[in-house]
Amino acid sequence: MRVIAGEARSIPLITPKGDDTRPTQDRIKETLFNMIQMEVPGAVFIDLYAGSGGIGIEALSRGARHAYFIDRGGEPIKCITANVHKCHFDEKSTIIKKDAAMALRSIHEKEVDIIFIDPPYEADLYEHTLRTLASLPYVSEYTTIICEASLEEDFSFAEGLGYEIKREKTYKNNKHVFLKKVANS
Template sequence: MRIIAGSKRRLPLKTVEGKDTRPTTDRIKETLFNMLQNEIYGCYFLDLFAGSGQIGLEALSRGARYVVFVENAKKAAACITENIRFTKSDKESLLLQMDVIAALRSMEGKYQFDIIFMDPPYDKELEREVLEYLKSSSLLKEDTLMITEASLQTDLSYVNELGFTILKEKCYKTNKHIFIQKQ
């Protein structure tokens, strides 16, 4: 696993050992960032269920101003810390090792994000819990873009009830990205 483009291009990243996380493949990551290329520069980026931190670090490499990583698992948080240190991203990032909802609460009134990326464990409806929290959160701007990486079976038809709309879905062989924004 590596950073694909930008100022930290080609830097290798550590991954979390074991099967508790599923790193986004380079091909899918490249497709995602090609879709986001006009949104990344200068943005505040939130990486929820961050795993190894590769998505947030890719955003920093491509010009994001600041990234907050949220990861509860001890091994994964240690991996993110190492990757932040290795890529010399300490000054433009923050790692919160805690439950995602607790982390969101702790950031209220301190941050507003342009892009929120979440890659929760599949088929546990954790993205719904996050979206229910975010519907009335000050962490969102009017045009904050939220992206969920999910299994192909994940149904997000409820987002309209929460005041969000699905802008688009990009399906791959085994998963998909769903792009969501406030209505």
């Protein structure tokens, strides 16, 4: 796994040992960033359930102003810390080792531009995470929320939480679901 484009282009990243994390493949990561390329420069980015931190690091490499990396595992946090340092993004990064809901509540930004959510597929965390985000002041109708999920994952619950599905991009084994908070919800 490597950084695909930008300031840290081609720098190899380390990934946590074991099967607990599932780094986004380079080809899928490139497709994702091609879709959001205009939103990334200057953005505040949250990489939630960050694993190796590859998505947040890619955002920083492509001009994001700041990235928050959230994971509760010791091994992922070590990898994220090493990768951020290797890419010289220490000053633009905040690494939080906490449960997702607690970590999200500890962020005090006026607005967050992009939130990437990639929990373990079998953990059934999307609804809980989106419910938490719906209550936070830095998530607005301008915030892009991207969920990486299995092809079978059903996001029909999102409307009831005040979100609108804006786009869905499917790949061979998974998909990206793009959501926005409905104004005044």
